[in-house]
Amino acid sequence: MTQRATWLVLLLLISMGSYAQDVKLKEVVVRPNLRKEVLGTKQKRADYGHGGSKDYPLYQTAYHIPANGREGFIDKIGVYIYHKRAAPDLFRRPNKLQVYLYSVDSAGLPGVPLLPSPLEFRPKNNTYWHWLDISAYNLVLPEQGVFAAVSWPQSTRQDSGPFVGMTNECDTCPFYVYRFMTEDPVWIQLYPRKVKGESEAFYQNLMVRLEVSVK
Template sequence: MYKFFFFFISFSLSAQIKGVVKDSISGEPIPYVNIWVENEAIGTTSEANGTFEIQTSAGKNLVFSVLGYQRKYLAAKENMTVLLSETTMNLKEVVLINKKATKFVEIGKTPNTIKQAFDNGPKMNAKFFPYQSSYAKTKFIQKITVYTDSKIEDALVKIHLYEVDENGFPGNELLPKELLVTIKKGVLKHSIDVSEHNLSMPENGVFASFERLLIERNKLGTKYQPYILYNFVERDFLFTFSGGKWNKMENESADVKEKMRFNEPAIYLILSN
């Protein structure tokens, strides 16, 4: 008697998932939406016309997020039309003060470190700025400074400022609208003025991050521009946005609470009175 054994190998075929992201009410395309395969290091950005492509398997969850709209989770499939609903913004009262800033202080400086640029893929790293009592006299966030290395002219990026949530993670965005910044070619320092928003430095600190948009405008060969410069520093933790969520990297040893060395984005804040 012959016995036959059949081995069934289950596998999922990766495919190029295409789609478009639109406003659920107006039907207008939503540009520069952050798109991830949930819990995986695969991400992309919607183009200016709302279209996107991402390499993954049909059925896997995609995470769509952009300022001003509710985050959405959808199973990947061919020819997707993704409708996002606007969030209800709890706008804080803004008191416009007709004054000229006379005092400035730069925070987040990391002396004796070497700035270096490298390709971090679709990930975003957030830099934490703890509050200090000395900031009371210069409590307004005047400018955000970033260092970049770009091989192309007019690359487009986003800059984010986040509140600290109840778990110590990056939470809600502080800026009321997307902060899109055009980056010139070369290794450059960029100062972005946000004084019009009258943002006060939160007493539990603030996170800042740099989002490289994975769009055709920024593509050079198979890579995307620009690169942000990083400082190699000692920190208690570092937050990275990947897989559609913020992930905390820290020393997990219960016995030893030592600082770790991380590549931290070269982002600084300038405060004013």
């Protein structure tokens, strides 16, 4: 190798080394191989569907999903979509739905939002469990569990859907609604109640699930 060729090789190596020093790798969370577990609603089918209201476009309803001693990362949120069976609705494009996750505050109510913004999606026709992947947020499952909530930002008088599945799964669990009826909207805790003329109590258990990578 000539002296000139040697110098060219050295310059090339120096330039490559300089370039490598300037490259910044994106930080990633390295997870070990964790088993997947689903928390939340056990019921396979909804007992009925619940929709929003044009009069209260920011109304939300939430349900507490306990951690049950599990530790890990929340990978996905599952929401059960209860499709209406009226013929015109089969040809109508579904409205959007928003999904939230909240921590549990000191009073046992929904507290601080765990996601930077609500997850918004438009469910496809003939789907039931709709799963939203949130693994990129590397969200750790809190010890007290989370509140999952839904809202209907596009409700109209003609269509308050998409309807979300509800069950009578838990006869002792309260459910929670966020109402904007006053200047200071608050979470309201509601307990199972008797419906006039009905022999059974009315329970509103929102059908939501979490897929968790458990440690």
